[in-house]
Amino acid sequence: MTVTLVWAQTPTGIIGRDGTLPWHVPEDMAHFRDLTRGHPVIMGRGTWDSLPPRFRPLPDRDNIVLTRNPSFEAAGALVAHGVEEALRLIENRDAFVVGGGEVYALFLPLAHRVERTMVSLDVGGDTRAPALDPRAWKRADPDQTWLTSTAGGTRYRFESYTRR
Ligand SMILES: NC(=O)c1ccc[n+]([C@@H]2O[C@H](COP(=O)([O-])OP(=O)(O)OC[C@H]3O[C@@H](n4cnc5c(N)ncnc54)[C@H](OP(=O)(O)O)[C@@H]3O)[C@@H](O)[C@H]2O)c1
Numbered sequence: 134m135t136v137t138l139v140w141a142q143t144p145t146g147i148i149g150r151d152g153t154l155p156w157h158v159p160e161d162m163a164h165f166r167d168l169t170r171g172h173p174v175i176m177g178r179g180t181w182d183s184l185p186p187r188f189r190p191l192p193d194r195d196n197i198v199l200t201r202n203p204s205f206e207a208a209g210a211l212v213a214h215g216v217e218e219a220l221r222l223i224e225n226r227d228a229f230v231v232g233g234g235e236v237y238a239l240f241l242p243l244a245h246r247v248e249r250t251m252v253s254l255d256v257g258g259d260t261r262a263p264a265l266d267p268r269a270w271k272r273a274d275p276d277q278t279w280l281t282s283t284a285g286g287t288r289y290r291f292e293s294y295t296r297r
Contacts (some may be wrong), residue, residue, distance in 0.1 A: 252287060
């Protein structure tokens with residue numbers, strides 16, 4: 134069983150604004166689908182709420198939503214009330230933590246891998262990714278180059294990190 138965190142951020146660590154993503158990079162959404170399809174995904178209640186109802190649960194993946202609210206229900210998803218319960222629900226499968234800021238910080242200490250997309254934009258926001266301490270994490274793919282999105286020309290780069 135491995136736990137992989139997957140997110141997209143700006144160089145200053147912004148991952149969200151007003152409950153949504155402050156950019157549109159369809160190539161990164163395709164990358165996200167390719168990484169996570171067929172695997173359980175764990176997300177915070179904030180991220181679940183941020184998904185348009187027609188896109189949730191994320192298809193072809195067991196969706197696990199983390200909340201402290203004992204009466205919360207998410208149609209089509211499993212609900213967990215803490216990290217231990219979420220880990221029990223993934224049942225030794227390789228799982229992906231898919232947001233948001235609170236839940237990335239919660240799972241980073243037990244993550245094996247981080248798949249981070251760097252989006253080269255200078256935008257403000259209210260939600261941040263945790264920093265990756267270079268003493269704990271190393272780039273597994275230092276040769277990845279910058280790419281240009283066909284939608285709007287945004288520059289982005291896929292970065293894989295593993296623990297040292
Ligand atoms: N750029 C990216 O890759 C990316 C990916 C995903 C999301 N996002 C963005 O991130 C933002 C949402 O992130 P967020 O930080 O506001 O929310 P979040 O991390 O998605 O969810 C936070 C919620 O998770 C629950 N939670 C947190 N810790 C818990 C614990 N220990 N036990 C049980 N439940 C726990 C709580 O739900 P309750 O309040 O219900 O108790 C908490 O309010 C949105 O803007 C979204 O668009 C960006």
